[in-house]
Amino acid sequence: xxxxxxxxxxxxxxxxxxxxxxxxxxxxxxxxxxxxxxxxxxxxxxxxxxxxxxxxxxxxxxxxxxxxxxxxxxxxxxxxxxxxxxxxxxxxxxxxxxxxxxxxxxxxxxxxxxxxxxxxxxxxxxxxxxxxxxxxx
Numbered sequence: 001x002x003x004x005x006x007x008x009x010x011x012x013x014x015x016x017x018x019x020x021x022x023x024x025x026x027x028x029x030x031x032x033x034x035x036x037x038x039x040x041x042x043x044x045x046x047x048x049x050x051x052x053x054x055x056x057x058x059x060x061x062x063x064x065x066x067x068x069x070x071x072x073x074x075x076x077x078x079x080x081x082x083x084x085x086x087x088x089x090x091x092x093x094x095x096x097x098x099x100x101x102x103x104x105x106x107x108x109x110x111x112x113x114x115x116x117x118x119x120x121x122x123x124x125x126x127x128x129x130x131x132x133x134x135x136x137x
Contacts, residue, residue, distance in 0.1 A: 066091070066094060069090065070087050070090065073090075074086050074087045074090065079110050079111055079112065080110050080111060080112030081112075088105070092105060115134060116134065118132050118133070118134040119132070120132045
């Protein structure tokens with residue numbers, strides 16, 4: 001039911017955007033679809049520069065190297081774990097060293113989960129242990 005309500009209101013929102021009419025919420029006028037489309041089109045040169053830097057420039061293969069660093073040195077990054085905190089700090093420092101603007105951390109509440117003990121046994125037609133993996137929630 002929640003999805004249906006979201007789909008209905010999301011559809012109404014998209015239709016109003018595509019109509020080219022400004023959307024008003026709380027008395028604040030929002031941009032039209034055409035205005036947004038023009039803004040995106042004006043960023044073509046910037047997008048090409050980013051792609052060229054990542055594919056051909058000094059940032060070539062940086063994503064893979066950083067992923068390897070996280071996988072090899074930090075390991076699994078479960079929600080709320082020390083490994084996740086370590087990975088966030090590593091990426092924060094990397095982004096600052098890259099000279100990106102406005103790099104900052106924000107406090108968020110995330111659930112903490114630790115793997116417990118899990119087991120399963122088939123009782124009928126005979127007793128048999130079953131291998132399982134608990135993934136949380």
